Amino acid sequence: MASFVFKVIRNAFGIAEHVAPGLCGRAAFELFCRTPNPRSLTAGEQRAVDQAARFMAEARRHCLTTRKGRITVFDFKPQGGTRPLGTILVLHGWRSRTEYMKSVIEGFRDAGYRVVSLDLPGHGQSSGRRLNMALAVDAVRVAGEWFGPFAAVAGHSFGGAVAVNAAVGAVAGIPPLATARLVLISAPSSMPAIFEDFGRFLNLGPRSQLAVAAEVERVTGRRLEDFVGSVQLATVPIPALVIHAPDDREVSADDAKAFARAGDHVRLFWARGLGHRRILFDPEVVSEAVGFVTARPRLARVN
Template sequence: MASFGLKVIRGVFGAAEHVAPRLTGRAAFELFCRTPNVKALSDGERRAVDRAADFMAEARHHRLKTKTGCVMVHEFRPEPGRTAAGTILVIHGWRSRTEYMRALIEGYRTAGYRVVSLDLPGHGHSLGRRLTMVNAVDAASHAGEWFGPFAAVVGHSFGGAVAANALVGSVKDIPPLAAERLVLIAAPSSLPAIFADFSRMLNVGPRSQVAMADRVERLAGRPLKEFVGDRQLARTLVPTLVIHAPDDREVSAEHARNYAAAGDHVRLYWADGLGHRRILADKSVVGHAVGFVADHREPALLH
């Protein structure tokens, strides 16, 4: 967002806090949920999509109708000659798409897994311009109905938070996703913390933040304060691998430490020096993510 535009928005939210905090809170929430225009790719993003064209052509593409729209799921079969080992659900992050998850998808295919990659609402080949935890979990649930149960759910960034919330069934009236294992890569652990960061950035005041939280509860059927990953994972014994870079500038390493504190069923692997996005293409990261699912002696893989 341009600095001038950000200053204007901060000024508007700061003034509106004293006049109409509920209206301001709803406006802030809608801005929070607004997704980037999938057609307005940067040069680097366009090159990445173009490089993945042949890779995407190998998939079967399924459009699933959800409660709020349609999402695209890309189904990649195991590499030829591999014994079928189960199905993996892969979920990308904010301003991302299946093409950017290529290294992970290919890693699991090579290990004999069928991979189902979900384009979240408003991203990739899915429709819409709005993404919330609710419509994301709903999309994952529909993928589960068609392609599950899963050997594992693997999520990067916001997709990791979606994966965790889908697995534990945090959204009212959406059943937990059936999966044997969970892999979280550079994933935020706290929705309240994400909202707090967003509010600081846009100068959203405390009364407006209450209105934002009310909106979350109305949509999700649970208060915002319950969407905290370590507390959620503490209530499930699904083996979980958390992969995070200490130098991640978009999602701090503290989120990984919080996840790891959920219990002995959560393992933590530090991917030193890989930041928030380069982590997806690293061979060691892919090896750990695949090995954690394929080899049930996962402690030997970690350090």
């Protein structure tokens, strides 16, 4: 049944290319922004949330207002009650939430940092059922106003792309986020490439794809082609650590290589054999991230 519905949707978008490409592009963009119901968890997702319950209870919870809704931010003190070395902002990826970033958060807490982690719009305990780069960067803006400046922003997958765009001020009307460093775990570099793949998935034609790009510009105030992380980092030399698995099937290792070519301020660590999600729970990955922020990196450069 699902396969049949998918074929119908693809056929509808293919026909709309010739009849109403503008409407088709707007509909495709809205579909792209639609987030899964955060209350409808798979058995594995529910298990991860349940296992992190005690950990989450250690955080102070804040409900903050953005331009379009409400976000929930979790504030973790350093382990041992010591005076924090600084504050780290942690950002999860698409169809994720703070609970899944537990190992990363614990690593920075153990090193003496205060950690602030937010559930992005449409995820976890934040409101809404939509997420795009403008909504995400605005959420980060609010977190920065309350808890910044940050010693580093650590983001996984889409959260890594958000970290870059927030740090460089990519969304019109939102100033750059104050952060000393970036840690990008399994992060995509090119938003145009993501939308191109999404367009192929939906069977969008060229005029509909242009309409999608117009929606991105309407929402963000920037052209779609401006959202290329490797180019953004090349123009704003914030020290960045890129951590990626060569076997990542969701975000190509080519994205990590592109980031690494942005300049000498970007370093690359290959987390071999860890895929897209297991990478978050690997002790060596956490150690590399913490070591980079505390200026004790042990890094493998791209050849």
